[in-house]
Amino acid sequence: MILGLFKLLYLYWLLSCGFLQEYKCITGKRIDFFHSTKPQPHQFTILVRSIPVSAGSSVSESVERFFMEYHPSTYLSHMVVHRSSKLQSLIKDAKKLYKRITHLQSEPNQPQYRHVGFFRHRVDLVDHYGKKLEDIEENMRLERSEVSLATQEVRAAFVSFKSRYGAAVAFHMKQSINPTEWVTELAPEPNDVYWPFFSSSFMRRWLSKIVVIVACILLTILFLIPVLVVQGLTNLNQLEIWFPFLKSILTITFVSQVITGYLPSLILQLFLKIVPPIMEFLSSIQGYICHSDIEKSACNKVLWFTIWNIFFATVSIFLDPKHIPAKLASAVPAQASFFIAYVVTSGWTSTSSELFRIIPLIWSLIRKPFTCCSDEEFEVPSIPYHRDIPRILFFGLLGITYFFLAPLILPFLLVYLCLAYIIYRNQFLNVYAPKYETAGKFWPIVHNSMIFSLILMQAIAIGLFTLKKLPLASTLIFPLPVLTLLFNEYCRKRFLPNFIAYPAEVLIKRDREDRYDPKMAEFYDNLVAAYQDPALLPIQFSANSDSLYSPLISAAQPYLI
Template sequence: MLVSALLTSLGINSGLCLLFFTLYSILRKQPINYEVYIPRLLAEGSSRRRSRFNLERLIPSPGWVRRAWKLTEDDLLESSGLDAVVFMRIITFSLKIFLFAGIIGIFVILPVNCKGTELHEIDFADFSNNSLDVFTISNVNSGSKWLWIHFSAVYLVTGFVCYLLYYEYSYISSKRIAYFYSSKPQPHQFTILVRSIPVPAGSTVCDSVESFFKEYHPSTYLSHMVIRRTSKLRSLINDATKLYKRLSQLQSDPNQEKHKRVKLFGEKVDLVDHYEKQLEDIEENLRMEQSEVSLDGDEVRAAFVSFKSRYGAAIACHIQQSVNPTNWIAEQAPEPHDVYWPFFSSSFMRRWISKLVVIVACILLTILFIVPVVIVQGLTNLSQLEIWFPFLKSILTITFVSQVITGYLPSLILLLFLKIVPPIMVFLSSIQGYISHSDIDKSACNKVLWFTVWNIFFATVFSGSILYQINIILDPKSIPSRLAVAVPAQASFFIAYVVTSGWTSTSSELFRIIPFICSMIRRPFSKTTDDDFEVPSIKYYSDIPRILLFGLLGITYFFLAPLILPFLLIYLCLAYIIYRNQFINVYEPKYETAGKFWPIVHNSTIFSLVLMHAIAVGIFTLKKLSLASTLIFPLPVLTLLFNEYCRKRFLPNFIAYSAEVLIKKDRADENDATMGEFFDELTTAYQDPALKPVRYTSNGDNLNSPLISSPERR
């Protein structure tokens, strides 16, 4: 890729970022857009729509940047939980790494690369027509002593990254324990999920659970809630909710007289009466179905079992309950609102088959995604593109067109293809047998991360160096030397990818393009109120993998092509401000894992370091600096030993709390007068929402009263 192509991509994406920032600064002030840009503040009652015209609303202002910058970690912890704090620390962690690596890369390594003559000398008179390869390690002469600077940089950055990893793991681990100490009693702290419950003939799951835990945990057992199959009930409730929203819209329409007589199914009917009768029928069916599910023993061999202390729940969770380890399988319960109830409707065999299907589906998706990667790499190579599409040869000779095609279009196409991956991974994880939304998101996060690492990094590198250079296969002796040039040469594509997927995508996160468009389409057909919308939650499963992929690119390429580092730093600065703003105004936490996403970050960073070491060994070998290659070998070994130490030292605190922590917390609650009331609520905390009491009303006058009421807490 030429410098001019990169500058074209840079100009397009910078313009889009500026446009998104400007539009956001104006549109966020318009009351009609509050549910898009400040839904959390609306839901909390911190902001209300104001209809009075104000000229200031039409003038862009950067006040939101100042408010986001002033947000402290304690404020973020209080409003959005520890997961949000950990997410922001992922960004600051990456910022520290690339600020340190950027100083070395830009001011030390980049001048060394430019001084080389392995490829050709830089033509400063015609700078824009230089290839970006001359800024990489490929331009350093083989056997040059200047390569020892790259060698030293690898050691320095590895040491700095490991130090930061240790510090962050230690800090987040301590914050996790402190967060636990400061939290009020929560149902999931006292509850476990038990599966594969053996049921003797003539007995029920409920009887088996009660007799077992009263016998083996008599001093700590409190209560239990057996899981039942309620998929049909959930379907009825969903139908009723949709019908109620439709009825509410009709009744709130000032021109509702036009709905009085509408031709439906060949005859004229009153739509309001028609929908009310449908609701009455659904109500009757729902009540009958609830009675049948409750009485006929349609039970799943699983139950939530609650205890009188956190320590008692931990003992029951981590000790094998039966001589047969396949019976009475226990695990920590998630928060009640975090439970993924459809999971319990699946049999053991169905879950087992689903896991196999998910593995096969992930493999097939990874293989199929190679197709857009190959197309994208073809666009970066004009000569290859002319061979594939000879009729475009005259168009490709236009400078601007060639710059857009090679510099901007490939990364844009890849970004659009990647948009469909996170929802697919969430769906695959949801049928894999996880019991909570947070577990589904963590599983999807891992899937999306390794999918993008393989298809964006590895597939791109190998496509660029092998798939499009068939003559390498015909001349095997040239493979090592060509790979030495091709691997760092892919940095030009990755720089453009960081600009498109990083800068523009993060700016569009601020602008919230899709919710804004949906709001505009929906607005003429429905009257929106401050209570008539859902506050979104941040999608950790897609946002964390993107940050970690850029972390891999930065760590891997910082000594090969340090020109990528300034673009990464700009992306991280944008992400730092934008996501803090979103946590203030937009996102509301859907669940709380207390920082359990951090081990994914740690493992990904360790992988990136080891991959960097492997590439360094190959580069120094091909550059005929064999001593440097030999001296690199201890580095991955030391890195993996460091990782093993962190696993032993910190990871257990992310899996379960220690007896010391649990007992201290239990003793602190002994003097709490509200614990009796809490234990009363705990007995019904894990009741399936589909089995909770519901109420329908055909009274059209009370539109503010929900058709389906939530049960009152005891």
């Protein structure tokens, strides 16, 4: 039996390595996608931060002077970032008022008047909101003129180049003798930029990272409370000690099965619902400049939070950090029934509810009576990567660690994966609309999770053979983690660089293909203003509110969000 298990572990390792070769396939698809897309602004642009400014000059002048001197043949233009948080708030208030006015005009049955003041004067709501809108527009004009001044410039700018290779050279090379000045990074897509954090100083960004780390640690510690409750529910003896008055009820077979089988998973599922939004908020104040990086960071946080609090904390590994393999070998099999129930309650239920989007539906029904505008434009949702990817990867970890300890979990996982494939395929095609193009950037997270799952499975196998007092088997298993780590290092050296930046071979080839494209001149003209702050774009609210279809946004200057 042990020999058969040993052979199975090696076979599974070989199959897993074959699966991880998918890294090569994803890398190829990423390169093919790059060649098949039209020229994009972020391919020609970098973000420059910590710009030194000499006395008597502005940030814009410093950027133009520097890149005209050191990148004269490739430099095209730049766009300096301004402090526009107050202007963004005014625009948001103006849009709300405009929607109220259009809603009142489109709904004749709605009350058009309101009594205000001590003497209960009758006020026309359309006229009342119109005057407020005029005041806000005047404040917007004043604030926009103030924001445009050089004193409101942030020491950061989007710098665009005439070629992709020119942008790549500027990104990879240090621009100054002082490495803390002229710091470069790849620019995100224009609609992916997270504008609020650009006004933050270096010190604030550094302090924010420390605050986020502390907050994640505190959240992890606090989450141990529901984990301990779940552990008590899975153990009837412990539950009888905590609640002696339930002893007679717990003797009923059906009640005990429900409490120990399904109730713990449901409790954990309810608590886990609040984790992704919290992690997304923490990532948003960590200093990232784009929504995609925020979501990637949140995805990593949720994944490792789930692995630690649901897997390790549930098996009580934190109570005995010594002899971890032996502890895992004894504790993990004992929680097999709990994790099978967890796959059913969390996996099947969440995937099925995703098809009907029950939670957004309930939220919209609750919110509808309190909204003033029932005819608001419908916003197409985007896939919450930081919520769904960690869940799928955690179920993959359960399958890898339990396939030889409790094979009964595999059919439940197979049903979950089939459901997830069918449902999410439909959601991607018919429901969700991506806010930004990932181009496979989330794949390294999947790869790292698989490597960790393999090493964890092998550590459990070593501990299991040690408990069985089979030193030969445990000794023969030791090469597996080493081989897995070597395989991971090969993938990291061979494929990961292509997910950080495209190679010169690909960039130069694509630049040569676009050299004779007649549409490139128009593209360069649009690239000059592609990264302008949306708050600085002219927005026209209708001065005459008589027409329901009066434009909120100027057709000549689209509002980028």
